[in-house]
Amino acid sequence: MSELITKAKKAKDCARLLATKTTEEKNAALLKMADALLNEKDFLIKENKKDIEVARQNGTSTSLIDRLTLTSERLDDMAESLRQVSELLDPVGELLTNFKRPNGLSIDKIRVPLGVIGMIYEARPNVTIDASSLCLKSGNAVLLRGSSSAIHSNIALVKVVQNALKETTIPIDAIQLLEDTSRETASEMFTLNEYLDVLIPRGGASLIQSVVKNASIPVLETGVGNCHIYIDESANVEMAIEIAVNAKTQRPSVCNAAETILVHQDWANNHFSNLLNQLADNGVSFVGDERTQAKDDRIKQATELDWADEFLDLKVAIKIVSSIDEALEHIYKYGTKHSEAIISENEEHVARFFNEIDAAAVYHNASTRFTDGFEFGFGAEIGISTQKLHARGPMGLEALTSTKYIVHGNGQVK
Amino acid sequence: MSELITKAKKAKDCARLLATKTTEEKNAALLKMADALLNEKDFLIKENKKDIEVARQNGTSTSLIDRLTLTSERLDDMAESLRQVSELLDPVGELLTNFKRPNGLSIDKIRVPLGVIGMIYEARPNVTIDASSLCLKSGNAVLLRGSSSAIHSNIALVKVVQNALKETTIPIDAIQLLEDTSRETASEMFTLNEYLDVLIPRGGASLIQSVVKNASIPVLETGVGNCHIYIDESANVEMAIEIAVNAKTQRPSVCNAAETILVHQDWANNHFSNLLNQLADNGVSFVGDERTQAKDDRIKQATELDWADEFLDLKVAIKIVSSIDEALEHIYKYGTKHSEAIISENEEHVARFFNEIDAAAVYHNASTRFTDGFEFGFGAEIGISTQKLHARGPMGLEALTSTKYIVHGNGQVK
Numbered sequence: 001m002s003e004l005i006t007k008a009k010k011a012k013d014c015a016r017l018l019a020t021k022t023t024e025e026k027n028a029a030l031l032k033m034a035d036a037l038l039n040e041k042d043f044l045i046k047e048n049k050k051d052i053e054v055a056r057q058n059g060t061s062t063s064l065i066d067r068l069t070l071t072s073e074r075l076d077d078m079a080e081s082l083r084q085v086s087e088l089l090d091p092v093g094e095l096l097t098n099f100k101r102p103n104g105l106s107i108d109k110i111r112v113p114l115g116v117i118g119m120i121y122e123a124r125p126n127v128t129i130d131a132s133s134l135c136l137k138s139g140n141a142v143l144l145r146g147s148s149s150a151i152h153s154n155i156a157l158v159k160v161v162q163n164a165l166k167e168t169t170i171p172i173d174a175i176q177l178l179e180d181t182s183r184e185t186a187s188e189m190f191t192l193n194e195y196l197d198v199l200i201p202r203g204g205a206s207l208i209q210s211v212v213k214n215a216s217i218p219v220l221e222t223g224v225g226n227c228h229i230y231i232d233e234s235a236n237v238e239m240a241i242e243i244a245v246n247a248k249t250q251r252p253s254v255c256n257a258a259e260t261i262l263v264h265q266d267w268a269n270n271h272f273s274n275l276l277n278q279l280a281d282n283g284v285s286f287v288g289d290e291r292t293q294a295k296d297d298r299i300k301q302a303t304e305l306d307w308a309d310e311f312l313d314l315k316v317a318i319k320i321v322s323s324i325d326e327a328l329e330h331i332y333k334y335g336t337k338h339s340e341a342i343i344s345e346n347e348e349h350v351a352r353f354f355n356e357i358d359a360a361a362v363y364h365n366a367s368t369r370f371t372d373g374f375e376f377g378f379g380a381e382i383g384i385s386t387q388k389l390h391a392r393g394p395m396g397l398e399a400l401t402s403t404k405y406i407v408h409g410n411g412q413v414k
Numbered sequence: 415m416s417e418l419i420t421k422a423k424k425a426k427d428c429a430r431l432l433a434t435k436t437t438e439e440k441n442a443a444l445l446k447m448a449d450a451l452l453n454e455k456d457f458l459i460k461e462n463k464k465d466i467e468v469a470r471q472n473g474t475s476t477s478l479i480d481r482l483t484l485t486s487e488r489l490d491d492m493a494e495s496l497r498q499v500s501e502l503l504d505p506v507g508e509l510l511t512n513f514k515r516p517n518g519l520s521i522d523k524i525r526v527p528l529g530v531i532g533m534i535y536e537a538r539p540n541v542t543i544d545a546s547s548l549c550l551k552s553g554n555a556v557l558l559r560g561s562s563s564a565i566h567s568n569i570a571l572v573k574v575v576q577n578a579l580k581e582t583t584i585p586i587d588a589i590q591l592l593e594d595t596s597r598e599t600a601s602e603m604f605t606l607n608e609y610l611d612v613l614i615p616r617g618g619a620s621l622i623q624s625v626v627k628n629a630s631i632p633v634l635e636t637g638v639g640n641c642h643i644y645i646d647e648s649a650n651v652e653m654a655i656e657i658a659v660n661a662k663t664q665r666p667s668v669c670n671a672a673e674t675i676l677v678h679q680d681w682a683n684n685h686f687s688n689l690l691n692q693l694a695d696n697g698v699s700f701v702g703d704e705r706t707q708a709k710d711d712r713i714k715q716a717t718e719l720d721w722a723d724e725f726l727d728l729k730v731a732i733k734i735v736s737s738i739d740e741a742l743e744h745i746y747k748y749g750t751k752h753s754e755a756i757i758s759e760n761e762e763h764v765a766r767f768f769n770e771i772d773a774a775a776v777y778h779n780a781s782t783r784f785t786d787g788f789e790f791g792f793g794a795e796i797g798i799s800t801q802k803l804h805a806r807g808p809m810g811l812e813a814l815t816s817t818k819y820i821v822h823g824n825g826q827v828k
Contacts, residue, residue: 115802212607358818361821365822402803
């Protein structure tokens with residue numbers, strides 16, 4: 001039997017046990033895992049160096065190597081995050097509703113784990129620990145499939161974590177890593193409906209699209225965000241500029257960063273240069289429509305692709321619109337339903353924006369950068385859902401649960 | 415452009431408008447649709463006769479022809495169900511949670527429509543009206559793909575309904591039917607992620623599996639139920655027999671009917687013949703394991719497939735088990751996570767069954783036949799979800815919604 005099938009079977013059997021583990025048992029395991037990361041720092045850093053060496057030989061960029069690197073401080077942070085997850089409320093067993101029917105049946109709806117989660121992700125080794133801790137806390141078994149570029153780090157991390165589990169009541173198969181990182185094996189994973197209950201892809205757009213297109217297992221789609229800031233005619237000038245600069249530049253590589261700024265023509269007439277200067281001061285380059293180009297020659301012609309693209313870089317598409325309607329049309333056409341913001345002092349326009357924009361999160365007078373499990377107060381995040389089924393927006397522990405109806409009767413028949 | 419793409423595009427544009435329609439507008443449309451069904455009875459019955467004629471020529475079974483047939487009374491029922499949906503609470507706009515963050519952001523989570531629902535279903539024409547009304551009430555556009563055997567009936571029903579919508583503020587593209595019922599077009603529909611937000615297949619296992627396997631659009635999987643009744647050693651005799659007979663025979667063709675009865679050996683020692691006689695009196699035939707065959711020669715040898723099969727017929731698989739553990743193992747191995755029942759007076763066993771069985775609904779001392787949107791008090795049902803993501807068990811209007819975070823700020827940046 002292949003490594004994939006062997007581990008998937010074990011995960012399924014393990015999920016059955018995990019669903020019945022108490023909060024105390026799960027928390028004790030999380031704390032043991034935290035201790036183990038600290039005790040095994042030398043081993044983990046030594047194994048991580050093997051990945052870094054390969055990455056260097058492959059000419060990987062400095063920023064990617066930085067994301068791949070484990071340091072003593074980063075291991076401290078990972079241990080701390082495990083402790084924090086142990087302190088979160090356990091969603092399993094939560095009573096969501098209960099009702100009594102006229103025939104006397106009493107029906108409780110409670111939260112239960114999803115079962116087995118297949119996690120397919122790219123380079124950063126901290127995702128190995130994040131995903132493991134959130135899946136464990138929510139009573140799920142996880143089958144991790146990281147990237148080949150982090151394989152030594154991931155094998156070492158899962159080894160340390162599994163050794164820690166041996167000292168607890170949680171079976172070690174709760175957290176398993178696929179050592180075979182071939183594309184073929186990943187594809188095989190997409191259709192293992194018999195063993196996996198859900199797939200969560202985390203990484204670039206092409207990884208996510210490949211999973212969405214090819215998986216027969218339900219997928220929690222995460223990530224792609226072509227987010228807009230619409231500056232209404234009534235927008236407060238300083239606020240609008242501060243939010244636009246923040247949403248674009250504070251961390252351009254993430255999905256909740258803004259990619260397009262839409263500016264109402266009346267606001268633009270007085271404040272466009274000010275906005276552009278402050279963006280440029282923060283290193284931003286521009287593409288735009290003809291109206292913006294007529295105002296400022298730093299702006300290059302935007303292509304159709306530019307309006308749709310997630311730059312993930314210090315680049316912004318900028319457009320002058322004649323009305324809020326034009327802004328709503330533009331977002332409808334090019335938006336990815338992630339996070340959209342209106343900066344305005346006009347209540348009617350805000351109400352229209354909230355009502356008519358279809359997105360996971362819509363903002364009034366705030367940066368799109370807040371679409372995040374920690375910023376929303378969930379204490380953790382497995383990803384940001386950009387689909388409409390099951391979970392939308394930042395996903396915390398609750399997104400890793402399903403429900404079960406518990407029905408008490410005394411002989412009812414139909 | 416093909417019929418499919420033309421209608422899918424229209425549905426997407428329409429969904430944008432529908433999301434902003436008020437409850438009053440939607441209810442007025444539902445009532446107009448109800449009136450129209452009554453006013454156009456002659457036309458609808460005439461068109462339905464064409465389908466029945468084709469079915470007869472094809473040698474379709476009497477029971478299938480019965481399900482296909484529209485009568486004056488059935489149209490009354492369909493009109494009445496439209497009126498009932500108009501009286502249900504509108505889920506759209508419901509405030510699910512709201513919270514304030516330390517930085518002053520105020521976050522509301524509200525219900526919104528899913529968008530465009532692709533409904534793929536088999537023969538019964540009443541599904542055309544059920545699906546249309548539930549999608550409309552929840553603010554979704556629906557693209558219906560019924561079976562070719564009901565095509566005249568479905569075209570007529572949708573024509574009548576669309577004519578009714580012309581007298582309302584709801585656009586007629588809210589409810590569209592694909593007149594092309596080829597398999598190729600249905601397959602093309604599976605991957606129209608650009609236009610459709612979710613697919614709901616309703617029908618036989620092979621239809622559902624085909625959608626689950628081939629769709630890249632998120633699917634709400636419905637239907638297949640291999641449900642068990644476990645009669646514990648402590649079970650009340652009359653209650654156990656009454657529930658087993660009800661769960662098997664009251665309507666054997668549905669997914670929440672029981673397919674396997676597991677009997678504890680101690681209970682079986684005294685009451686097995688009684689149970690078998692009452693099932694046999696209701697026309698049930700039997701397959702079973704060796705222990706049951708030794709007790710009663712009406713029982714044929716069960717194959718491995720029998721334990722896994724959804725008979726949907728007056729046939730039951732029956733097995734004697736030595737303990738609750740053996741029953742739990744059997745259900746874990748063969749169950750489809752739909753509905754499972756324990757008949758017992760032993761509280762500890764009931765607690766174990768509720769805790770350890772992973773299913774949409776678990777019952778104590780009641781028939782599995784209650785897993786149903788109406789029986790659960792939802793007032794409507796679009797299907798019974800057998801998956802763990804998004805919705806599990808009977809799905810009412812809420813299952814046809816997603817959520818949106820509405821964030822109010824006053825200049826917050828990260």
